[in-house]
Amino acid sequence: MQVGIDQIGFYTPNKYVDMLDLAHARGVEPNKYLIGIGQSKMSVADQSQDAVSMGINATLSYINKVDLEQVGLLIMGTESGVDQSKSASLFVKSALKLPPEVRTFEIKEACFGMTAGIMVARDYVRLHPEHSAIVIGSDIARYGLKTGGEVTQGAGSVSVLIKANPRILALTSGHSAYSADINDFWRPNNSAVALVDGKYSTEVYLDFFQRTFQAYKSKQKMTTADFTAILYHLPFVKMGLKANRLAVAEQDAKTKKRLEENFTASTLYSKQVGNIYTASLYLGLLSLLENGTLSAADTIGLFSYGSGAMGEFYAGKVMANYEQALNKVADEKMIARRQQLTIADYEQIFKQALQLPADNIELSSDEAPGYWYFAGTKNHVRQYQRK
Template identity: 40%
Template sequence: MSTVGIHDLELATTHHVLDMADLAEARGVDPNKYVVGIGQSRMSVPAPDEDVVTMAATAAAGIVERHGTDGLRALLVATESGVDQSKSVAAFVHGMLGLPTTVRSVELKQACYGGTAALQMALGIVAREPGAKVLVISTDVARYALETPGEPTQGAAAVALLVTADPAMLAIEPIAGVATIDVDDFWRPNDSSTAVVDGALSMGAYLSSLTAAWDDFAARGGVPIEQIDRFLHHQPFTKMARKAHMSLARHVGVKLPAEAMESGLVYNRELGNSYTASLYVALASMLDAEDDLAGKRLGLFSYGSGSVGEFFTGIVQDGYRSVRRPEADRAAIENREPVTVAQYVDLHRTVLTSGEDVDTPRVTRAPFRFAGIRGRARRYERTGSAA
């Protein structure tokens, strides 16, 4: 084994989409406040029979279909939109995909950083057992209260990564820089279906975490910044990634060209905030958009409020185009059904509790759906659609 990293990647999102210009009009603000000011064009909105479990299963299904389950030793799901306080999203997905009983299944949480924690755990498993494979899924629905500053930074997506030795897509280099700082910039109390955020504090915490993580990366012998060809930053909204890029450049005293990260913004601009998935949505966006990345070094910054940040690097492999599926990713984004602001508001206000049995309406065209609640337990089923 010479390298460990991401061998394959698949993206999934929701059935519905809301145009930010429509939301701006309904809220009485200039559309450019959303489209230019925070850099968002549209945001994904779940149908009544979609949630983080169905998106996770949909994202993972294609990878399982292409690669099978031989050697699969772990399913690690990162989310801050969990559906149960005890049973993991991973356990639901394990059953929906029919995975072997020998696959350990766990859910991880640390705000938007959880996906990177899962990836690092997966890398360790494969390094210890080079023949093993690990399926990592980041899946989230970003929800803020209606008519609040956070409302235009909602969204939803899931990204599944297959982590193996000698990967075809991205070899992750061993040095990483980490910064953990206890701060109340963003949280979601157990009794709330929407997050609480201090926007100004959160942006400052994000940038402080980035520079601290970079300093740790450099101190541990990470490559000089001049040797990094492209940059991917966590994107609660795409303008934040631009701020991060400029902040890092100032911190290290080096001019970093904007074009070194622009191709990673395309998908997040359309999907909205996907919390744990956003960094890996950016990775998909960049790998889909550029045909000449083989051999290039990517610098990735993951941030989760509360807070944990990590900066790490990876080398794009020669065969990455053979395992990418840009047409499928673009179809998932382009085939969403538009909703009006009134429809979006109705969907947002519908929060199911476990105290009452309910069947959800059949809406999604995805291969899995949330069927409803029976005996206080969530029920999922296949729809018959292809992954």
Template identity: 40%
Template sequence: MMPIGIDKIGFTTSQYVLNMSDLAQARGEDPEKFSQGLLLNALSIAPVTEDIISLAASAADQILSQEDKEKIDMVLLATESSVDQSKAGAVYIHSLLGIQPFARSLEFKEACYSATAALNYAKLHIEKHPESRVLVLASDIAKYGIGTPGESTQGAGALALLVTKEPRILTFNDDNIAQTRDIMDFWRPNYSTTPFVNGMYSTKQYLDSLKTTWAEYQKRFDGHLSDFAAFCFHIPFPKLALKGLNKIMDKSLTAEKKAQLLENFDASISYSSQVGNIYTGSLYLGFLSLLENSTDLNAGDKIGFFSYGSGAVSEIFSGQLVEGYQDQLKDKRQQDLDRRQPLSVADYEKLFYEEPQLDSAGNCQFQEYLTGPFALTAIKEHQRQYQRVINHDKT
């Protein structure tokens, strides 16, 4: 069978950061509620000029060569922070990146799960068209109301995954198990800018979906946790993912295997603990964090994935690390995170909740903020205007 999987990974987040200790002080909370109760240290905060389009384009811009742009014939954007009810965000990104015109561009939605659906679609396309390359993007900005229980689980970021035959990072195994259940644990109607959340219920559904999907995976594929070097989880907040790992660890595991899984889990949450919840990209940020922070991985290792999207769809699948995967990684990711500009809580509230103020003709100009290489620069007659920013170090 022709190997298909992830050939390159790009990641970007916003240029501003809110430290959880500052948020705890402002909200009258014990800082350990966030640092220990959620395993969160900081949140990336996006200004009005940084949205899912600019983030996704910036993530892809890191990894795409001119050859990639000539061979990509499908651009798939997974998001639950869409900027338009009709036009797919992938169309903007296709244009910004200069990808050849004869490409299919689509947007996927099912809460935090849809990037996994996009990867499945990409895999099927490569099976049919082996010389093709598919760009899968997971881009989101998680927003909640000030002072709400969800405020501490916000975030912003995007992952870009290039799917090809004979990939250089991970090959997909043909062992996907998905489950759908019609529940209302987290949802955002069209008329609301922030979601409605039944937090405790959502947590229970996440863990129960994991338990039952994992049981079905074991049944169909004679799967054992001992077969995996690491297991990556959707990460609404890192502590929930840890509960997930503990949920599927059984007494048959040796002490050595448990230690390996826990050590690699810690590596997988390193970036999320500093960025927060990025919805569709959270699982794949965990995978990238695992690859760039683990000291205990080798080519051929089997990596497990648990994808979850409220509403709810979940999926478990696996992949194998490819010889030389380390050569495709970035060795200065932490420096990028450390360069983000810290915000006071007052500045965060002003920045994060600024909305476009349109005039009667549907026009809006924005104050300049720090962004990545792409930015939303204006809205003209209700049309969003994006540009590559030559100097994106302005405040």
């Protein structure tokens, strides 16, 4: 029995900053951002969008194709949680009107959370093939204005349906994991923005990739040439590019060309959206599926990394006619619909979004009708509404 991704949904807020504008405002040579980091735009979440609302919106794009009575599990991976106790997934479950019997919880391990959720969901469906599972990655990456990490911010969510006999990607058996207690990136409870040692984090990321990639190939008796594409967690595009260069080193010309071209296809959406933490790897998967060159049974490798740190490499095989389960036009419209912000407007929205609105003050949203948003708190209880 094959188990894997049957549906995939995507959402990003309706505002963005152009990296050219940001570079000029910060007195930086534009190519440092455009080439050195590899980003062209980044989505910006205002006070009315958070991990919950974005997760709801990403799932809405396919929920009408799902038999809700078969859903047995809902997991949300996020490091942008809205409560120290209550799972963000419970708010999502309520908005989606999932049955009360659905088991639901939240997973946190930096950017690894969604992958952890997918691994749990895969094993759950293998034991309960009559059920499906929804796994959401949803995050807002914030490092602060005029900081070194500012250019690697972003906001968005990816949601997947895991089930037996999937239509998009069948997850293969086996994985390679590696973890260590280190401090390359973290966000203390008293901080609304993350702290990061950028150079050290890049070194650890590349080290974890090499460890897990080599271990996976050894365990599965595979070579690099067996992969049609290799995907990476993309906190920014240049980070993944460095890992891909390690992967294609010493490969034959055909393998190198294939992996480089499919890597480029996997970065097209991330270049425009920015860092979405737990969902970044899966935004890359969506971008590859909709823009790459793939055939049935092609093997896609996936490297997931969460600072602190946890790394894992696993793989999946592309299903025949997978394109029919995607909606490239809608995903491209999602990105194209965004309004460009001036740097002054971006800075104002950024500062406002760091503050929790006063209790019993209702927020409004400038999103299009049909999207969910955070409407403030009522008696200290978070409220979510559909526009």
